[in-house]
Amino acid sequence: MKEVIDKARILIEALPYIKEFRRRTVVVKIGGAAIDDLELRQRFAEDVVLLTWVGINVVVVHGGGKQVSHMLTRLGLEPSFVGGVRVTDGPTLEVAEMVLGGSLNKELVRLIGSLGGRAAGLTGKDGGLVRAKRLENEPDLGLVGEIVSVDRSVIDRLHPEFIPIIAPLAPGEQGETLNVNADPFAAGLAAALSAEKLVLLTDVSGVADERGELIPSLTREMARDLIERGALGGGMLPKVKHALRALEAGVRKVHIIDGRLEHALLLEIFTKAGVGTQVVGSDAEQE
Amino acid sequence: MKEVIDKARILIEALPYIKEFRRRTVVVKIGGAAIDDLELRQRFAEDVVLLTWVGINVVVVHGGGKQVSHMLTRLGLEPSFVGGVRVTDGPTLEVAEMVLGGSLNKELVRLIGSLGGRAAGLTGKDGGLVRAKRLENEPDLGLVGEIVSVDRSVIDRLHPEFIPIIAPLAPGEQGETLNVNADPFAAGLAAALSAEKLVLLTDVSGVADERGELIPSLTREMARDLIERGALGGGMLPKVKHALRALEAGVRKVHIIDGRLEHALLLEIFTKAGVGTQVVGSDAEQE
């Protein structure tokens, strides 16, 4: 009996966090190990359903680069990257849309459905959600886009009854489909939805400084300082930049956390410790 | 870190129960030790808030006989009972209304409020919620009533934003105020609200048979058999009768549980084991 009472206590401990975040919007970007690994994916789906049922409006944006590359290879196409961003010609885009919009998106929908949640899998093309334009880059990256504007109405129709799961594809200015990196895609949605939190699930422990020390909490000023002194590695630099842009656009907090950890999302939201790095506007918000 | 992941697992274990009961109505009657004891009362308030935040529409009906008797004594009045029911003359009713509708009701409101929940304390007189009539009894019990009808509209206005906390007083046929026993009052509300569950917090472990063995689950048939063969003691007999009446009026399950246990309400709803006796319509529902 003691054991069950302990369980009850743990549920009750979550009360203040539920209180703080219910009826708020949380945008979560899942990528890397968290989506590749069957077990972690299942845990993630559980977290999303629980957050939904305590009243949080979750929006999931997912990547899936590994699966796209795998399918390209199976089809005899050569994955190609410039500075970490996929060069996307027509055939590559077609594969990306199939794998992201068809396989992975529907797999997340299925997992959430099997737990009793109700997810609706979309892309940025559906319901006029996102308009994008081609990313200017030297060398040219092909059909790679960046968000121009967001029309939140399809998400507002689905919330709170359904959980939107979004694959980061979006229509460009000529009506062509563009591949958008999932991090800035999620940041753009979070900004348009005035989200309480943007959570980026990554394959590292969080933001680390030059000596590799994890930094649990960053103000905007500290983040800019890290960028200027070149302390951030190639993978983390753009993530921190997206985080700063999201904060400027009205998102309250950005969390860069370790998606390799089971239930990382739930722990981030429901425990004081936190499980990675939070980026906030100022010192005052660092509680 | 293992500890926090264990916590996450416990939260996740609650998922199927949340799924089953969200958007459903649960009527809880709190009385006895659970309302007398400061610590248990605090735990109860936590349970109610958590249930509310995972989407369950909770209605609380509370007794408070001990506090009424205490105040009567302080005022030099003599508490008097017939067969466990309080004989209620005018001065006694006045005290009952003050203590139940004023002190205890507002104390529960305060506790829930201090946890971030929003409770609205009412009686059966407020918003035209309940109409009652005098209970016919030999000898006469005075201003003691039984429910004639329920108009659920004030509860529908408050749900799901506010948690109704109801003191069991109701207007009689001549407009006089009547004292209603909290058990049948809660059963009447549960029936009118087509509640998923009626939970009665008592000062015993549950329903026991002649040999004092706790019965974890009773069908209606089994319950009627216990009654007929006289196996139920004086305190439990009317509770089981109210439970049967609630089931007949459309409540899905009635739980008679041990309010002396911390978080009894939460454990009943969120664990497989259960913590007392459930009364259900038939074998098929005994899962």
Place this chain on the structure above:
Amino acid sequence: MKEVIDKARILIEALPYIKEFRRRTVVVKIGGAAIDDLELRQRFAEDVVLLTWVGINVVVVHGGGKQVSHMLTRLGLEPSFVGGVRVTDGPTLEVAEMVLGGSLNKELVRLIGSLGGRAAGLTGKDGGLVRAKRLENEPDLGLVGEIVSVDRSVIDRLHPEFIPIIAPLAPGEQGETLNVNADPFAAGLAAALSAEKLVLLTDVSGVADERGELIPSLTREMARDLIERGALGGGMLPKVKHALRALEAGVRKVHIIDGRLEHALLLEIFTKAGVGTQVVGSDAEQE
């Protein structure tokens, strides 16, 4: 037949007043004789129901000092006042909450219910309606509070279907319950609701000047002048101050009227003559 036509004419005379005030909010504070006297209380309930049925959103705040003192005495406790305000220790507060929140509040609910109106009796603790803090005073008055903020949502849920009847108790900063004077409590609600009118039912004819002459209408400027030249007696001074504060916070008119007069509330709203003193922002509003 002439008599019934005269009746019809009187009903029709009310048309312009109904037109002016329907769908507006009127906060009424009832205290003193109007709540002590059975007959006046009944008349008051009739007025409230009629105002509600012609489309005015009424909120009632009630005092009940006499009844609290009476119960304190019955319990062997000594009522104690400093400058007209009750010194409220723990036991006194407990009694105040019982009497105001339990007895008187539910009595008003019952009266309105017996006329076919639907009232819901609450305190400032219910539904998170009011947050208060301890009143700073020398000497200390104990558990006496003043309003810090009002969250009108529970009233908005109840209106226009239900009439909120509010006992002036509110949670303090440490979660303790505080006793708030009914006049500033009503003024605070009126301000938060942007009420059309705040009506204070008192035991005098209205505001009188140094020579005891009733002043039918006061502008803010006139009121400030009366205060400065010390023309207002001890009981009236704080009422006029609350009136001024309510006007500054957006209430259109404040009426200080004679609650000892039958149907004083109805007469104030529905006749040109008025029945006491109105306090308005400026000359232009003195029609």
Place this chain on the structure above:
Amino acid sequence: MKEVIDKARILIEALPYIKEFRRRTVVVKIGGAAIDDLELRQRFAEDVVLLTWVGINVVVVHGGGKQVSHMLTRLGLEPSFVGGVRVTDGPTLEVAEMVLGGSLNKELVRLIGSLGGRAAGLTGKDGGLVRAKRLENEPDLGLVGEIVSVDRSVIDRLHPEFIPIIAPLAPGEQGETLNVNADPFAAGLAAALSAEKLVLLTDVSGVADERGELIPSLTREMARDLIERGALGGGMLPKVKHALRALEAGVRKVHIIDGRLEHALLLEIFTKAGVGTQVVGSDAEQE
């Protein structure tokens, strides 16, 4: 002061009637003196506004035969009747539509508007409200119709914010406009709206028996008996028949009252005495 308190009492006396009829629909047919006489018309508009403001959903159907005949004469056309019903050829219909739908309808709208009410004047053609067919009669009456069906949606859109004022014209089966007698038109609307009351303002005191004695209350059975024994005069016979049909179609009560009396409508609704004849389903409803 006594006088104003008497006024308050008269207002309060209306409470039980307001309680009974608020949120109910009352269809009133005005014709004869009540619409011809400037003073009576003004009183009628006041009654309608007051009823609206105490929460009754009023629908007004108006006749205007005298004005139509007057305009026909001015235009050199000869009014012609068969058994009290106007023979309506094309030019007559054109005049009837102008006078009823243009002059009288808008005059009632104006009067109500000048009292602060908001009326919307329509005909049975507007919003698809009524479909009619030509009345079969020997001799043929021309463009005279009877109601085939009612689509209440335009009235539901207008209520309770606006008071529909309806001139009894309706489209026939070939799309032609038909003139419908205002009594059966009002009865048909009352039936379609499941009205609480249908009130017919006439130029007599009510229904009288063979000896000319006013009958204050008629059951359906009594009414049928009067018809069978030929006790009803030519003008009253069809009115009682329409009343019976309305009762059969679900209207609760029909009142045939004296429109020559000031405020007849208000008096009928707000006094016990009543001012004409009520027709009800059975003895039990004759209170």
Place this chain on the structure above:
Amino acid sequence: MKEVIDKARILIEALPYIKEFRRRTVVVKIGGAAIDDLELRQRFAEDVVLLTWVGINVVVVHGGGKQVSHMLTRLGLEPSFVGGVRVTDGPTLEVAEMVLGGSLNKELVRLIGSLGGRAAGLTGKDGGLVRAKRLENEPDLGLVGEIVSVDRSVIDRLHPEFIPIIAPLAPGEQGETLNVNADPFAAGLAAALSAEKLVLLTDVSGVADERGELIPSLTREMARDLIERGALGGGMLPKVKHALRALEAGVRKVHIIDGRLEHALLLEIFTKAGVGTQVVGSDAEQE
């Protein structure tokens, strides 16, 4: 089969126009030949129904001067004009109200109804839609008004389910009914509704310059220049002035088109060519 496919293509060609204007408000003033001629009137009704069904919120304002004059003559009254505006004494107003509010208004309602549309015919007096005042003029024009304010609520209640058809009569400051010219009446409604378009159906091809050349598109600047240099004839000058006022009040475009052309309204909205003169804010909007 080719023919039907051609039909499909024509339907599809309308898509971009439908896209642009759906859920927008278009106010159309019909007068002159378009309302006098049976065939044109029928075509106009068809256009209105089609626009409604593709999602455009149409409001129709109609004149009818010819019919008013005709009826005046039939009644032995002498139509009289000053500078193109009708001098309106009491008897003239009565006739104008009958003809506009009774005959023509209901004829348009009937036509739309026979096509399956649902129109509700009103005047500016109904539902408190318009408040007007007497037009100051030398010599005095009698009961002729100009719009003072518009309360759009009755139109908002009717849209999109019902099509408001408005006759340009409005209550003056003393409650008297005033006759308002249909052009400024329509312009005033368009401004109050922030209409996308105001379309004036006239008896000329559009706005012509001094040499009689049709000007397909005018900016405000060009229009002012035409006015200043006296290029506009007597009938067109006030129309262009009303157009300018509507543009200043927020209407996006004003179209002065040839109502003698079948389906002029539909063609204006659904074809690139346009069928008259558009008046726009600036060059940029002249697409």
Place this chain on the structure above:
Amino acid sequence: MKEVIDKARILIEALPYIKEFRRRTVVVKIGGAAIDDLELRQRFAEDVVLLTWVGINVVVVHGGGKQVSHMLTRLGLEPSFVGGVRVTDGPTLEVAEMVLGGSLNKELVRLIGSLGGRAAGLTGKDGGLVRAKRLENEPDLGLVGEIVSVDRSVIDRLHPEFIPIIAPLAPGEQGETLNVNADPFAAGLAAALSAEKLVLLTDVSGVADERGELIPSLTREMARDLIERGALGGGMLPKVKHALRALEAGVRKVHIIDGRLEHALLLEIFTKAGVGTQVVGSDAEQE
């Protein structure tokens, strides 16, 4: 000018069809040439947008067998069929989900979006729309399903603002994904939505009898007769069976039409001739 007026006439000719079907639901299954051919696909998207904008609630279900087979081949997998139904092992299902849910679904979304429509592409797994079970067949067809139940809530949330485009995949009883034939999938949705019409776009002219003669209209009885006498070929037989089942489940009409014809959908809905075979309940509905 004559040409534009002809255009207007063609638009107006569509009025009675728009009237009949607006606010009704039409489920369209697109497959075969209509989805394979770029030009036809574009025409189809135009038709869907136009139908939506005249107020019809369209739901699109799409097949795409050719594209699935093509991708299977590119990946070195062998498409395999039994009696026209694809044998679906795990790898085949994965490809089907990618191609149907990812490529084709999003291509239809894109086309509709580029015309200004707002489509949301889903599968039967999204929003808990469909539950399926494995189709029993000898030999076993693998992961092929049939619909067990439909929960229309996600479609009700999207309509009328968004057009649902559904790929026929659905969760099975063990949570596995199943491939469902698009014809019965569309029929099942049409039944659950009580659709006015189910339109199946095929690669033949319609239903033909033994002699190859197109049958423009079939009653249920005639259809059953054709089936019994073996007159229907292998491809058409199941389609007619699905049509019959849809009619029994409450769909009003089923159309089996030639998707190879441009704008076939629009022509079917908007012309009297029709373009294939309609299947209706009885003779009476064959208009």
